[in-house]
Amino acid sequence: MDGHRKADIKLDKLLVNAENYRFDPVVNQQEAMLTMLRSQKDKILNLARDIAQRGLSPMERLAVKEAGGDRYISLEGNRRLTALKLLSNPNELPDDYPYKGVFEELHARYKDTLPTIVECVIYPADEQDIADRWVLLKHTGENQGVGTVPWNSFQKQRFEERHTKKQSTTLQVADFLKANGVDISGVLATNLERLLTTPQVRHALGFDFTNKQLTLIDPDADVLQKLKKVVDRMNAKGFGVRDIDHVTDRLKWIQDVLGLQPAPAAAPPASSPTPAPAASNGKSASPAPQPAPAAAPSGGNSATQSSTASPGTGTAPPPPASPPPPSTPSVYYTLVDPTKVLPPTIPEKIRSIYKELQIVNIARYRPAPHAVAALLRILVEITAQEYLIKKQSFSYDSHNNFRNPANPGGNYQELGAKLRYIASQCGLPGNIARVLQALLGQHLMTAELNQVMHSTIFTASGSSIQELWKNLRKCSIT
Numbered sequence: 001m002d003g004h005r006k007a008d009i010k011l012d013k014l015l016v017n018a019e020n021y022r023f024d025p026v027v028n029q030q031e032a033m034l035t036m037l038r039s040q041k042d043k044i045l046n047l048a049r050d051i052a053q054r055g056l057s058p059m060e061r062l063a064v065k066e067a068g069g070d071r072y073i074s075l076e077g078n079r080r081l082t083a084l085k086l087l088s089n090p091n092e093l094p095d096d097y098p099y100k101g102v103f104e105e106l107h108a109r110y111k112d113t114l115p116t117i118v119e120c121v122i123y124p125a126d127e128q129d130i131a132d133r134w135v136l137l138k139h140t141g142e143n144q145g146v147g148t149v150p151w152n153s154f155q156k157q158r159f160e161e162r163h164t165k166k167q168s169t170t171l172q173v174a175d176f177l178k179a180n181g182v183d184i185s186g187v188l189a190t191n192l193e194r195l196l197t198t199p200q201v202r203h204a205l206g207f208d209f210t211n212k213q214l215t216l217i218d219p220d221a222d223v224l225q226k227l228k229k230v231v232d233r234m235n236a237k238g239f240g241v242r243d244i245d246h247v248t249d250r251l252k253w254i255q256d257v258l259g260l261q262p263a264p265a266a267a268p269p270a271s272s273p274t275p276a277p278a279a280s281n282g283k284s285a286s287p288a289p290q291p292a293p294a295a296a297p298s299g300g301n302s303a304t305q306s307s308t309a310s311p312g313t314g315t316a317p318p319p320p321a322s323p324p325p326p327s328t329p330s331v332y333y334t335l336v337d338p339t340k341v342l343p344p345t346i347p348e349k350i351r352s353i354y355k356e357l358q359i360v361n362i363a364r365y366r367p368a369p370h371a372v373a374a375l376l377r378i379l380v381e382i383t384a385q386e387y388l389i390k391k392q393s394f395s396y397d398s399h400n401n402f403r404n405p406a407n408p409g410g411n412y413q414e415l416g417a418k419l420r421y422i423a424s425q426c427g428l429p430g431n432i433a434r435v436l437q438a439l440l441g442q443h444l445m446t447a448e449l450n451q452v453m454h455s456t457i458f459t460a461s462g463s464s465i466q467e468l469w470k471n472l473r474k475c476s477i478t
Contacts, residue, residue, distance in 0.1 A: 002130040006061070008117045011088060014064065015073045016081050021135075030092060036082045037099060045102055048083035052110040056080060061119045063135065065128050072122065076135045081118075088114055170196060172214040173207075177231065180224050186235040191244065195230070198250045199361060200338060204258060205230070208366070226258055233257045247358055248339045333361040335372050335469050347386060353379045362462045369460040370452060376465065377415075377449040380472065384418040391426065415449075 016032045019025045023035050037044055062077035074081050086092055087110070090103040107114075123131040137147040170193040177184050184192075195201055202208050205226045206218030216223050233239060233253075244250045254260070336357040342350070353375055362372045385402070388394035394412065397403050402412045404421070412418055422428065449468075451458040 002123070003127055004121050004123050004131070007120055007122055009064070009072055009120045009122075011084065011116050011118055013071055014062070014081055014085075014118060014120075015067065015071060016085065017074050017078050020078050021139075022078070032078070033082045033086065033092060034097075036079065037097075040079065044079065044083055045099060047079060048087055048103065048106060051080065051083050052087055052106045052114065055113075056084070056115055056118065058119075061121050063121045063123065063131055065123045065131065066125045068125075072120065075123070075128065075131045076138060084115065084118070088116070169193075169209050169212055169214065172209075173227070176214060177224075177227055182224070182228055182231060184231055187231055188234075191234060191241055192230075194241065195244050195250055195254070197359075198247055198338070199333065199359070199366075201250050201254045203333075204254050204260065210366075229257050230254075246341075247355075248341060251339055333363045333367070334358050335360075335362045335376065335466060347382075350379065350382060350386065353382075362465060367462055369462040369465060372462075373449060373452040373460040373465050376469065377453055380449065381415050381418075384415065384422060387422060387426075388412070388418060392421075 016029045016036070018028055018032045020032060020036070023039055026032050026035055060077070062081060063075045064072035065075055067073045086103045087106055090100055090107050093100040093103065137143055141147055142149045170189055173192065173196065174184055174189070199208070203217070206223040207214060207216045209215065242249075244253050334357065336354060338358040340354075340358070342354055344351075346354075357372065357375050357379065360371050360375065361367050362369055385394075388402075388404075393405050395403060395405070402418075404410050404412055410417075412421060452460045
């Protein structure tokens with residue numbers, strides 16, 4: 001046993017270590033505290049607030065060594081000691097220090113309840129090496145079980161569930177597996193949780209969450225068999241979070257794990273040499289997503305292949321024997337195809353809203369048509385605004401009015417005004433301009449998007465929003 005002893009020491013007898021392992025040695029205690037603040041920033045402030053409100057942890061003593069003159073230097077707990085000293089005496093900081101006011105405010109509020117005596121473990125001055133062995137174990141992880149073994153993600157969720165009384169959806173799946181004898185010790189809860197955030201993945205596995213409760217859609221045995229495949233793949237060598245990082249990754253990954261095949265691409269009739277309709281960018285257009293859960297959309301990547309007559313025969317060549325499968329899932333319940341990715345040149349906010357429209361369902365399972373309509377309304381508004389700023393040099397004036405340099409007196413605050421200008425003044429291709437004008441002329445934009453935002457009696461219709469999106473996709477500004 002080492003020669004340590006336990007004692008309660010007055011705060012003013014304790015010194016922050018100027019040779020703290022967190023930073024290079026400094027000159028004195030005040031410089032040590034300033035260095036700690038600079039390196040820890042908000043972490044020290046958060047710790048100080050917690051100490052002011054709840055006191056020091058009764059589960060952890062400070063470790064100190066004798067320094068002579070009835071003084072003690074901290075070996076372990078320098079962050080706590082720094083926070084406590086500055087709470088007790090903010091004048092330890094220079095007047096121009098940015099965070100001094102925070103400590104002054106906390107001192108004024110909690111000065112009567114701040115600890116003045118600190119529980120410590122005291123080591124003789126010549127036994128720092130012995131103390132440092134414990135410091136090393138505290139700060140370097142498990143050390144094969146000798147150090148602190150942190151909770152895994154499932155254990156953290158169990159603690160949170162017990163104290164918040166809210167049952168983790170991921171933990172419910174884990175419990176279902178363990179109740180059926182499946183070992184999930186090698187699976188990270190964060191990976192399983194990331195995978196299950198995607199509704200299409202849950203549906204492919206045969207379950208969902210109703211009011212945050214696990215609900216099996218398929219028979220128990222089928223769900224269990226599919227989840228076993230997920231566990232086996234997550235335990236397999238080479239698996240990493242990169243495999244399920246984005247929605248598109250998860251959809252491809254789960255199709256591969258479960259051996260699912262996307263809906264086959266429809267081959268054109270051999271007798272019809274009619275080419276696919278041209279889109280605004282000159283490429284073959286793809287069918288728009290149909291209201292879920294109708295027949296699978298083509299996804300927009302593989303255009304219908306036009307037939308070309310063979311020279312001298314007047315007959316169309318046979319379709320390819322094995323057409324490439326579409327990259328989209330066979331069925332999805334969101335407004336926007338979840339496998340689509342906007343290019344990085346698109347502004348971040350537009351890409352963020354687009355991603356949200358790939359998550360929120362508009363049909364079948366837990367649909368949220370009002371949320372989808374609101375997101376779509378924002379998407380259309382900021383896309384039109386971005387188009388006018390970049391293509392037509394529109395800008396906001398000092399009164400936050402959206403102005404057209406060619407017509408300074410015009411008012412383009414309303415979405416309809418922006419879209420009417422784009423449809424009539426921006427030289428859009430005829431087919432696109434006609435679609436946009438038709439939408440405006442029939443007041444579809446107002447009925448399905450504006451009223452859902454402002455009217456207390458108007459109810460969003462999922463099918464109408466899907467039809468509106470189908471037409472909006474024909475406009476180059478979307």
